[in-house]
Amino acid sequence: MAYETEDHETQYCFPAINSSCIKEKRSRHEYYIMYVFFSLLSAWTVFLNLLVIISISHFKKLHTPTNLIILSLAVADMLIGLIVMPVEATRLIETCWYFGDAFCGLFVIIMGLLGSTSLSNLVLIAVDRYMAVCHPLLYPQKITMAKTLLSICLCWFFSSVYNTAIGISNKYFDISNRTDECYGQCNFTISFTCRVIDVIYSFLLPCSVMITAYLRIFYVVNHQVKVINSLMKSGKCVTEGSMKRKSESKAALTLGIIVTVYLLCYIPFYILSLTGTAVISSAAMTFLIWTLYINSGLNPLIYALFYSWFKISVKHILSLKILEPASSLMDIFRG
Numbered sequence: 001m002a003y004e005t006e007d008h009e010t011q012y013c014f015p016a017i018n019s020s021c022i023k024e025k026r027s028r029h030e031y032y033i034m035y036v037f038f039s040l041l042s043a044w045t046v047f048l049n050l051l052v053i054i055s056i057s058h059f060k061k062l063h064t065p066t067n068l069i070i071l072s073l074a075v076a077d078m079l080i081g082l083i084v085m086p087v088e089a090t091r092l093i094e095t096c097w098y099f100g101d102a103f104c105g106l107f108v109i110i111m112g113l114l115g116s117t118s119l120s121n122l123v124l125i126a127v128d129r130y131m132a133v134c135h136p137l138l139y140p141q142k143i144t145m146a147k148t149l150l151s152i153c154l155c156w157f158f159s160s161v162y163n164t165a166i167g168i169s170n171k172y173f174d175i176s177n178r179t180d181e182c183y184g185q186c187n188f189t190i191s192f193t194c195r196v197i198d199v200i201y202s203f204l205l206p207c208s209v210m211i212t213a214y215l216r217i218f219y220v221v222n223h224q225v226k227v228i229n230s231l232m233k234s235g236k237c238v239t240e241g242s243m244k245r246k247s248e249s250k251a252a253l254t255l256g257i258i259v260t261v262y263l264l265c266y267i268p269f270y271i272l273s274l275t276g277t278a279v280i281s282s283a284a285m286t287f288l289i290w291t292l293y294i295n296s297g298l299n300p301l302i303y304a305l306f307y308s309w310f311k312i313s314v315k316h317i318l319s320l321k322i323l324e325p326a327s328s329l330m331d332i333f334r335g
Contacts, residue, residue, distance in 0.1 A: 010022060011023040011025060012184075013094075013095075013096035013097075013098070013182075013183070013184030014096075014183055014184055017183050017184075019182055019183045020182060020183050020184050021095075021096060021182035021183060021184035021185050022182070023094065023095055023096055023184075024095035026093075031093065034089075034092075034093045035089075035093060038085065038086075038089035038092075038093070039086075039089075041081075041085065041089075041294070041297070042081050042082070042085040042086050042089065043081075044081075044297055045077065045078070045080065045081030045085065045293075045296050045297035046078050046081040046082050048297055048300035048301070049074040049075075049077045049078035049081065049296070049297075049299075049300055050074075050078055051300060051310075051313075051314050051317060052070065052071070052074040052299075052300050052303060052310070053071060053074050053075060053078065054313075054317055054322070055309075055310060055313035055314070055317065055332075056068070056070065056071045056074075057071065058313075058317075058322050058327070058328050059309075059313060059328055059330065059332045060328050060329055061309075061330070061331055061332045061333060062309065062313070062332060063145070064145075065128055065143045065144065065145055065147075065148040066125065066128050066129070066132070068145065068148050068149060068152065069121050069124045069125050069128060069148060069152065070121075070125070070303075072117070072121050072152045072155070072156075073118060073121040073122070073125075073299065074299070074300070076114045076117045076118045076121065076296075077118065077296035077297070077299060077300075078296075079110075079114055080114050080293055080296040081293075081296055081297065083110060084107075084110065084111055084114065084293060085293055087099065087107060088289070088290075088293070091186065092286065096184045096185070097184055097185050097186035098184075099186075104186035105167055107186070108167055109163045109164055109166075109167045112159075112162075112163035112166065112167070113159050113160055113163045115202075115292065116159035116162060116163060116202055117155055117156055117159045118262070118296075119202065119203070119206050119262075119266075120155035120158075120159060120206070121152070121155065122206070122210060122258070122259050122262055123206045123209055123210055124148070124151055124152065124155065125258075125259070126209065126210040126213040126214060126259065127209075127213060128143055128148070129213070129214075129217055129256075130213040130214075130216060130217055131143050133217050133220050133221060134216060134217065134220050162201075162202075166194060166198065169194065199270050203266065203270045207263065210259055210263075214256050214259065217256070218256070257302055257306070258299055258302050261295065261298055261299075261302070262295060265291050265292055265294070265295040266292060266295075268288055268291070269288040269289070269291070269292055272284070272285075272288065308333070309332045309333055312332055313332055316330075
């Protein structure tokens with residue numbers, strides 16, 4: 001770590017190498033403030049998503065197809081806080097890449113993998129909620145734990161294959177074809193064709209599926225809520241099935257908020273990425289990229305606001321009650 005010296009000498013990322021990049025000068029206070037901020041942001045993202053992972057993994061009542069997808073989403077978000085945020089923060093603060101050329105290419109693939117997997121999980125959530133709300137009678141037969149687990153594994157697998165292929169096609173690992181003008185940078189370029197393909201297959205198609213599913217869900221939810229409210233006002237008995245559908249509708253709305261927040265974070269990045277880095281300033285791209293990362297820490301906050309089971313499970317985790325015998329069998333919905 002180096003901050004601005006009194007004599008304002010030029011600082012290099014690798015002083016012993018003639019082709020080293022020049023390091024941007026920062027004051028001592030800038031270094032401390034930035035390191036503390038990004039460290040807290042990374043730790044916060046990991047901690048919140050770890051709470052989600054422990055909650056769903058520990059309590060048997062939470063072992064449902066929907067929560068299994070939420071668990072997969074939390075794993076991807078936690079890895080972003082654990083791996084991506086610290087590396088990106090170091091590069092942003094130091095303005096140098098200290099992790100080598102090989103890890104530069106691998107890091108790009110990891111970023112793409114976690115982003116693609118998160119979006120794939122959101123598509124699975126949309127399909128799951130569509131079946132639960134719009135086809136409640138078919139839901140138990142069509143959406144099972146085994147099928148959901150298989151779908152999640154396929155999402156991770158195909159995301160890995162897709163991002164590895166993109167990485168190899170753009171020669172991320174070919175050091176001889178690096179575009180850096182100096183040693184100590186991790187500059188990766190994606191051809192315009194690959195950017196268009198990525199936007200279509202990694203964003204537009206999944207988003208079209210999610211938006212279509214949720215529009216249908218909101219229509220059905222609105223109709224069901226009106227029917228249930230009219231029954232309650234008329235004094236007629238509301239069946240358990242009606243209340244269950246109302247609960248499913250609330251869950252769909254909550255997960256719809258997660259999808260909406262995700263889209264608000266990702267749409268600007270994907271739209272501007274098509275224009276290329278020559279048009280967008282580095283500061284703007286840095287802001288958009290960190291907006292994507294921060295989204296990984298927002299999902300658990302949405303769970304905390306709308307899911308009572310998450311609040312109860314967090315209390316049991318933090319108070320270490322989950323270490324008690326048979327705590328996993330507790331009815332988390334009743335506290």
